[in-house]
Amino acid sequence: MDRHRFRPGPFAEVTRVPAGDRWDLVFARDLRHPPEKVWAALTEPDQLAQWAPFLTSRDLGTPGDATLSTVDGDQRFDAPTTVRRAERPTLLEYTWGDDLLRWELTRTDAGTRLTLRHRMGKPDLAPMMAAGWHLCLDVAGHLLDGDPVGPIRGAEARDFGWERLRDAYAERLDS
Template sequence: MFDPGPAAEVAYTAAKDGRWTLRFVRDLRHPPERVWRMLTEPEALARWAPYTADRPLERTGPAVLSMIDGETPHPLPAEILAVRPPRLLEYTWGEDRLRWELEPSGDATRLTLWHTLADRDFVPKVAAGWHQCVRVMQLDLDGTPHPPVRGQGALAYGWAELEESYRKTLDL
């Protein structure tokens, strides 16, 4: 049984370029250095993220992030724009832009994701997807790993209910 955990703190705003930015915040009981590795190391990303990486995301420059749905990877070009370990990682993923900020809080981390995308209607969908993925990351960090929840398989783990909940929270 997959426990999705509590709702994340979310909000969205209009981006300067006419797109939309989701702000997704989750508190993790682990130091930024451990969370950083989950965000940058290909082996760690494969355990929780909706994509795999062709290289460590620890330096700027081009990369390929392959979205996973079932057994089929869908490669998307990425550009790593900013790397400030263990506090900031920013990159493009296809047409989207992701900015991960890690703020230390004692031995814990406040993880904030800023995900900029084109379609406002996708904001609650993206929030639901990140909710599931970050929950899997959290379980992995806690030492109780769960297989990745991504692609069409996410529907079996309460994605539709999460999407509806975030749609209401975001008033969309």
């Protein structure tokens, strides 16, 4: 796909739930690929580099320490990471700095139901995170379809509708 023609797809199902003194953004969408293929996109460094908001120092498919480097233009910000659980191809859980990401993959007739639980410190971050994950997972969908558009990260996301997505997710999460 021509990157300049890329537009965000349909909204994901989202909720925001308390998790002790923190909050979980629960972000769910369906992908038309089997869990094994989605798992590879979530764990393999070469695939993550094509859609995720970060680069990884290693394959995330096994427990242990790693570094996730958030990318924004020419800048990189390293965050310590620990893969806590890696149950191929159904569950991946790791820290990202102070946050916790839990990816749940469920086989469906049409492919995979992907549910991300992103634990964060402040509930008002949820619409921003939802908008970012929306764009990232749209890009991942194109990658899985064999039609890569390249990663959309950091400030560049504003050129692809991030602010509109943030506002729409804020409405959905407040209702």
